[in-house]
Amino acid sequence: MTFAFWLFAVLTLAGGLAAVLLKNTVHCALALTVAFAGLALLFLDLDAQFAGFAQILVYIGAVAILVVFAILLTRGSETPQEGVFSHNWFAGLAIAAAVFAVLAWAVLASAHVLPHEAAMPTVTVAQIGQALIGRYVLPLEIVALLLTAAMIGAVIVAMDEKERAK
Amino acid sequence: MTGMATPLTGFLLVAALLFAVGLAGALTRRNAILVLIGIELMLNSANLNLIAFWRYGPHPEALTGMMFAIFSIAVAAAEAAVGLGLVIQIYRHAKTTDLDLMNRMKG
Numbered sequence: 001m002t003f004a005f006w007l008f009a010v011l012t013l014a015g016g017l018a019a020v021l022l023k024n025t026v027h028c029a030l031a032l033t034v035a036f037a038g039l040a041l042l043f044l045d046l047d048a049q050f051a052g053f054a055q056i057l058v059y060i061g062a063v064a065i066l067v068v069f070a071i072l073l074t075r076g077s078e079t080p081q082e083g084v085f086s087h088n089w090f091a092g093l094a095i096a097a098a099v100f101a102v103l104a105w106a107v108l109a110s111a112h113v114l115p116h117e118a119a120m121p122t123v124t125v126a127q128i129g130q131a132l133i134g135r136y137v138l139p140l141e142i143v144a145l146l147l148t149a150a151m152i153g154a155v156i157v158a159m160d161e162k163e164r165a166k
Numbered sequence: 167m168t169g170m171a172t173p174l175t176g177f178l179l180v181a182a183l184l185f186a187v188g189l190a191g192a193l194t195r196r197n198a199i200l201v202l203i204g205i206e207l208m209l210n211s212a213n214l215n216l217i218a219f220w221r222y223g224p225h226p227e228a229l230t231g232m233m234f235a236i237f238s239i240a241v242a243a244a245e246a247a248v249g250l251g252l253v254i255q256i257y258r259h260a261k262t263t264d265l266d267l268m269n270r271m272k273g
Contacts, residue, residue, distance in 0.1 A: 005173065009180045016184050016207050020191030025199065032203050035184075039210050046177070046221040051213075051235050058239050063206065063246045070199050070250040074257040085194050086266055092193025100186030107178045114174045114222070121226030128236075131229050139233075143240045150244035154251035160258070 004045055012038030023079050025071050033064045047120055050128050177218035184211035198253045198263045202246065209242045 015035030019028045036059040043052035086092065132140050188207030195201055213235045220231025257263050 002173075005176060009176070012180065013183055013187065016187045019203055019207065020187055020195070020200075025197060028200060028203060032206070035207060036210065039184075039214060042177070042180070042214060043217050046217050048217045048221065048232055048235070051217055051232055051239070054236060054239055055210075055213075058243050059206075059210070063243060066246055066250050067199060067203060070253055073254055074199065074263050080196065080264065084196055084200075086196050089194040093190055095193060096186045096190035099189055100182055103182035103185065104179060107175060107182060111172060111175045114172050114178075115224065116172050117222075121221065123227065123229065123232070127227075128229065128232070131233065136233050136237075139237055143237055147240060147244050150248050154247040157248065158251035158254045 002045075005042075008038050008041040008045055011035075012042060014038075023084050025079075026068070029064060029067045029071055032067065033060055036060050036064060047123075050123075050125055172222075174218055174222040177214060181211040181214040181218070184208075184214070196264050196266050198256065198265055198268075199250070201265065202249045202253065205249075206242065206246060209238065209245075213238050 012035050015031050015033075015038055018031035019035055022028045022031060036055065040052045040055040040060070043055055185208050188204045188211065191204030191207065192201045193204075195204065216231045216235040216238065220226055220229075220235070223231060226232075253263060256268070260268060262268070
């Protein structure tokens with residue numbers, strides 16, 4: 001394990017923890033951006049340049065902005081007096097800890113059969129593009145349709161009811 | 167533990183920890199937007215698993231894991247757009263995004 005891996009892992013997990021634990025919702029959205037950036041760096045560390053830059057464009061460029069807009073539109077930046085955690089937070093924490101325990105046990109128990117250091121894959125963006133319009137052309141078209149439907153659906157769902165009646 | 171030396175184990179453990187953090191956030195926060203943030207973290211940790219297995223798998227040139235992650239990113243973006251649109255509409259209707267106060271199916 002390299003120094004870069006530890007740095008990016010700590011950045012990602014610190015961002016994720018801050019996004020979940022901070023009281024101010026806008027700060028949570030900023031911490032979420034840090035977590036997304038850390039994940040993009042982890043992707044780049046894994047020699048997945050295309051996925052890393054797609055992560056930066058889609059998550060930091062679009063999803064994080066969308067979250068900030070939603071927070072500001074719903075006055076979510078005001079911290080409620082009764083606390084930010086649900087009344088049954090302990091059950092949620094216990095479930096999350098149990099899920100992590102099972103996942104970590106599964107990973108560590110199968111660590112000896114996991115592949116060791118592999119040769120660096122030589123994948124160019126041209127190959128990814130050819131795979132997208134060749135072998136994966138049907139999923140690509142379905143994703144295009146899904147994104148169009150989601151965009152129209154999100155606009156209709158978020159539309160003001162008074163304007164819809166016009 | 168000799169298996170700890172493989173880099174893949176490290177990536178899988180980071181992804182598992184991030185998934186647990188996202189799950190804890192989705193289950194314990196009161197604000198609906200913060201629940202969506204937790205779900206995004208869980209989706210992202212799954213992507214990290216896909217990319218890590220693609221990198222250390224026997225046939226990285228087949229691009230399967232990479233493609234799965236790219237399509238997963240696209241679907242997650244669509245999910246975020248619709249989810250946040252729903253939160254905004256619920257806020258207009260109930261004047262709150264606090265999930266503990268939203269305990270009725272009928273408006």
